[in-house]
């Protein structure tokens with residue numbers, strides 16, 4: 001296949017480039033580097049089957065030659081990034097998805113949308129199943145991301161129903177691993193960097209909110225299987241092992257051997273407005289349809305991630 005990956009210089013996009021190249025495919029990574037970095041793909045420079053194009057995908061996407069699959073991963077993804085880049089986030093979810101779908105239609109390519117557990121908002125159903133419509137505040141600060149992704153899902157379904165584009169929608173739950181930006185503000189790099197520097201681990205609120213963390217290689221396997229499957233309705237991919245953020249802080253301390261204290265902070269900015277109180281994927285569908293489930297334990301995944309960050313703090 002010849003695969004075009006928007007957001008290909010980001011955390012997840014760059015791991016997807018690696019995986020598709022390793023499977024023998026040709027990869028075009030398209031990115032405007034707003035939150036990504038060429039450092040994530042520099043090891044691929046000069047490869048025969050790899051091409052990087054710097055482009056803002058909210059503008060018309062031109063690609064010469066055939067394209068067999070479009071994976072739309074461009075979008076700020078960390079709450080800090082999308083709170084600082086609200087208009088760009090809305091534009092890439094709306095206009096960027098439209099352009100990426102237009103390319104897939106033109107090239108008769110498969111299309112895979114990177115959606116998110118944030119479409120469930122602050123969920124009232126737990127764990128979250130794909131048939132849950134969510135509890136999103138459209139006018140809150142997180143609305144720029146959540147609603148952009150909900151629009152992107154609606155647009156993807158419209159291209160499938162109206163234009164017959166062969167689409168996939170993955171709802172990704174918190175995923176972590178090497179190549180996350182140390183300062184991207186998400187809890188995994190934040191706590192690891194704080195622990196390695198001996199600084200306090202900043203637990204927002206009371207720390208009783210929960211998340212379920214998936215290691216990047218497991219996610220990539222799920223994406224690969226979903227793209228090759230015939231499943232056209234949204235599919236959750238994530239690791240169902242749920243924990244409180246306070247327990248997560250304690251785990252990071254234990255795995256790094258850090259003596260950092262844990263502090264409870266109430267950020268004065270918008271970071272914890274509408275912060276989902278619980279989050280856990282129901283992955284029955286991925287198990288059934290894709291034969292997929294996560295393999296990497298939280299301890300193993302975090303150890304690999306900590307090693308990556310150790311040389312960078």
Ligand code: NAD
Nearest residue numbers: 007010011012032033034035036056057074075077172175
């Ligand atoms: P990231 O910030 O590392 O990657 C996003 C990439 O998109 C960056 O390289 C950025 O420069 C690029 N980008 C943004 N706007 C663009 C534009 N207009 N044109 C071209 N490129 C643009 O984040 P990530 O964690 O790798 O997330 C990738 C995708 O996965 C996002 O769509 C995100 O919503 C989705 N997702 C990620 C997670 C997660 O836990 N990592 C969870 C749910 C969904």
Ligand code: UDP
Nearest residue numbers: 079185186187188190202203204209245275
């Ligand atoms: N969080 C925290 N301290 C931090 C960063 C995040 O307690 O320094 C919390 C945040 O309030 C949320 C959870 O960790 O409840 C996960 O946040 P993240 O930014 O990683 O992503 P989200 O799951 O909210 O999209």
